[in-house]
Amino acid sequence: MTDQKIAPTRRPLTLRDVSEASGVSEMTVSRVLRNRGDVSEATREKVLEAAKRLGYVPNKIAGALASQRVNLVAVIIPSLSNMVFPEVMTGISEVLDETPLQPVVGVTNYKPEREEKVLYEMLSWRPSGVIIAGLEHSDASKAMLKAAGIPVVEIMDTDGQAIDAAVGISHRRAGRMMAQAILKAGHRRIGFLGTKMPLDHRARKRFEGFTEALAKEGVEIADQEFYEGGSALAKGREMTEAMLTRTPDIDFLYYSNDMIGAGGLLYCLDQGIDVPGQVGLAGFNGVELLDGLPRKLATMDACRSEVGRAAAKIIAERTESGEGGGERIELSPKIEIGDTLKRR
Amino acid sequence: MTDQKIAPTRRPLTLRDVSEASGVSEMTVSRVLRNRGDVSEATREKVLEAAKRLGYVPNKIAGALASQRVNLVAVIIPSLSNMVFPEVMTGISEVLDETPLQPVVGVTNYKPEREEKVLYEMLSWRPSGVIIAGLEHSDASKAMLKAAGIPVVEIMDTDGQAIDAAVGISHRRAGRMMAQAILKAGHRRIGFLGTKMPLDHRARKRFEGFTEALAKEGVEIADQEFYEGGSALAKGREMTEAMLTRTPDIDFLYYSNDMIGAGGLLYCLDQGIDVPGQVGLAGFNGVELLDGLPRKLATMDACRSEVGRAAAKIIAERTESGEGGGERIELSPKIEIGDTLKRR
DNA sequence: CTGAAAGCGCTAACAC
DNA sequence: GTGTTAGCGCTTTCAG
Numbered sequence: 272m273t274d275q276k277i278a279p280t281r282r283p284l285t286l287r288d289v290s291e292a293s294g295v296s297e298m299t300v301s302r303v304l305r306n307r308g309d310v311s312e313a314t315r316e317k318v319l320e321a322a323k324r325l326g327y328v329p330n331k332i333a334g335a336l337a338s339q340r341v342n343l344v345a346v347i348i349p350s351l352s353n354m355v356f357p358e359v360m361t362g363i364s365e366v367l368d369e370t371p372l373q374p375v376v377g378v379t380n381y382k383p384e385r386e387e388k389v390l391y392e393m394l395s396w397r398p399s400g401v402i403i404a405g406l407e408h409s410d411a412s413k414a415m416l417k418a419a420g421i422p423v424v425e426i427m428d429t430d431g432q433a434i435d436a437a438v439g440i441s442h443r444r445a446g447r448m449m450a451q452a453i454l455k456a457g458h459r460r461i462g463f464l465g466t467k468m469p470l471d472h473r474a475r476k477r478f479e480g481f482t483e484a485l486a487k488e489g490v491e492i493a494d495q496e497f498y499e500g501g502s503a504l505a506k507g508r509e510m511t512e513a514m515l516t517r518t519p520d521i522d523f524l525y526y527s528n529d530m531i532g533a534g535g536l537l538y539c540l541d542q543g544i545d546v547p548g549q550v551g552l553a554g555f556n557g558v559e560l561l562d563g564l565p566r567k568l569a570t571m572d573a574c575r576s577e578v579g580r581a582a583a584k585i586i587a588e589r590t591e592s593g594e595g596g597g598e599r600i601e602l603s604p605k606i607e608i609g610d611t612l613k614r615r
Numbered sequence: 616m617t618d619q620k621i622a623p624t625r626r627p628l629t630l631r632d633v634s635e636a637s638g639v640s641e642m643t644v645s646r647v648l649r650n651r652g653d654v655s656e657a658t659r660e661k662v663l664e665a666a667k668r669l670g671y672v673p674n675k676i677a678g679a680l681a682s683q684r685v686n687l688v689a690v691i692i693p694s695l696s697n698m699v700f701p702e703v704m705t706g707i708s709e710v711l712d713e714t715p716l717q718p719v720v721g722v723t724n725y726k727p728e729r730e731e732k733v734l735y736e737m738l739s740w741r742p743s744g745v746i747i748a749g750l751e752h753s754d755a756s757k758a759m760l761k762a763a764g765i766p767v768v769e770i771m772d773t774d775g776q777a778i779d780a781a782v783g784i785s786h787r788r789a790g791r792m793m794a795q796a797i798l799k800a801g802h803r804r805i806g807f808l809g810t811k812m813p814l815d816h817r818a819r820k821r822f823e824g825f826t827e828a829l830a831k832e833g834v835e836i837a838d839q840e841f842y843e844g845g846s847a848l849a850k851g852r853e854m855t856e857a858m859l860t861r862t863p864d865i866d867f868l869y870y871s872n873d874m875i876g877a878g879g880l881l882y883c884l885d886q887g888i889d890v891p892g893q894v895g896l897a898g899f900n901g902v903e904l905l906d907g908l909p910r911k912l913a914t915m916d917a918c919r920s921e922v923g924r925a926a927a928k929i930i931a932e933r934t935e936s937g938e939g940g941g942e943r944i945e946l947s948p949k950i951e952i953g954d955t956l957k958r959r
Numbered sequence: 960c961t962g963a964a965a966g967c968g969c970t971a972a973c974a975c
Numbered sequence: 976g977t978g979t980t981a982g983c984g985c986t987t988t989c990a991g
Contacts (some may be wrong), residue, residue: 285969296978296979297970298969298970298977298978298979299976299978301969302976308977309976309977310976310977311976311977314976314977326759328739329739329968329969330739330741330967330968330969331741332676332679332741332967332968332969333680333967333968333969333970333983334968334970336676336967336969336970337970337983338969338970339970351695351704352698352701352702352705357695357696360695361696378704392717395673395674397627397674397675397676414670415670419672502903504905504906506907507907508907530904534907537908559846560846560848562845562846562848563846563878565881565885630984631984639961640961640963641985642961642963643962645985649986651986652960653961654960655961658961673985674983676984677986678985678986680983680985680986681984681987682987683967
């Protein structure tokens, strides 16, 4: 490097600096900066001017310690890269923006040990609440959540026992619903294509609900295929090819997410396969991203931003009133028939 | 609600609780918990046992205040929903995972006033460093960054004046490179399709570099079209249709991102347009997500995870050594020819 | 190896 | 309206 661009490591400014610069007591400066209590317009202006001139940024660490209040909400999700969690985040932000609360996200990559670590780190900042994806956590994680003494909302899933509050859909039911729609459309040779992620409990529950509803009508999954890693679109193609080759009489493919479903759809169209005449297709999630494909993939909406909003609302209300607990909101996923599932 | 699931609002545990439970002084408990200094194995075990039994989670707020050290790195990005920033985040995490530092993300939605607010909030937690997308910031934001007295790395762009360090690619150069490749392939009637986002400076710079390189060869953009909102894939389709209808002699379409490019590609294939014989296509970003399309879209890699890694490395090294400043790393984007741009 | 004392920068609570 | 006094829960520093 040629020259030191960094400013000389000035001591960060404190309230005291503003107090001295404005000739007002620290306490009053603090009041002005937080809009608390009555302060005369004159002093208020003096303080604001001094703070601005110095470029003072309050130290929340000290503030939080003194006030025993940290307006942070820990949001713990498995991944940022599949479009579903960013949408949940949007819902959360929408609600929290109206409050003094701020979301802080942690990502677990679907690993329980990461979740445990991320949770520990976040709790050590003493947040006002936790929003965490899923109902399955390690014993240690559960213990931490219980012991934290703050609102905990488990999101995205309602099939199981919540620690405190829960907001989401029943993935088992979602799987059943899709199975019923597929059976109703007259399909019997049904293949399933999903991710090789034993720890994606929601995908697992959808699969269970799906096979269960099929079984009720005496139908068994004709074939199944799982993938991991790589581009979902490409994997969807590959898996579809593999399955249609291996089990040529398949007449429906149910994908555990829209992205691989889209890959499958593109493959079928490439091959001149009549969709849904010859083979019907359905995914899961309602990824708006995919509008614009040659055909609209049948799918099911997981109400992601709605889930985010509801979860944030629970935290916000409970933080404000100190009352509540154990809320349970089960949203109803809707099937979107699209163009790849026969109507009725 | 039926019953109070919430645990009685216990006072959170403190060091003192662990100290009393283990019969060891607070100070020694603190040492054990931080692995600092020599502590006899005997006391160490007593303390660990007590901490675990009680479920003690240290209070970082207090720790940070006392030690004047906050191992947080503020990461400020415009959006989570376009696949590019999650990849940057991955690069950042990869590097920071090896250090005591932790990333905390803030999202600005491409709005300078949001950026200002997010930045202020983050700085008020006194992070060890800031990684922020872009070189364009409001005066107030710049002032805050300069005054913070911590390492600041501006990422994704190197066309302009950095506050401190910068890591990224030159988007102007990226635009120029693509223009040259397109001209070399023999195209002259070139259309541009982009986002209606005056505040996406990187897209703007690519466009400027692009038109500039065309101009050098006496070529002018034949037509252009901008969109906002909605599904990028669908918009890519619509815009492509509109442009090819309006300006039928177009022989190349340059898209400001891969997602709309993919939409355009699907439209062209639908219409039986020969790609790249009749119309060539190129996007920007190298979104792996799209592998699996019928043709591979020509694009240019923005080195996202590499950018994240390099930025994190700068912060980590500077935090450790206290030395450095003004680093500048310009990465070289590579054209991926794919199947939609003629070779040579 | 262990402990006691003195804050970190701010705010709650109370005086004036 | 404004100022004063105590901490918040931890770590630094220094003494044993």
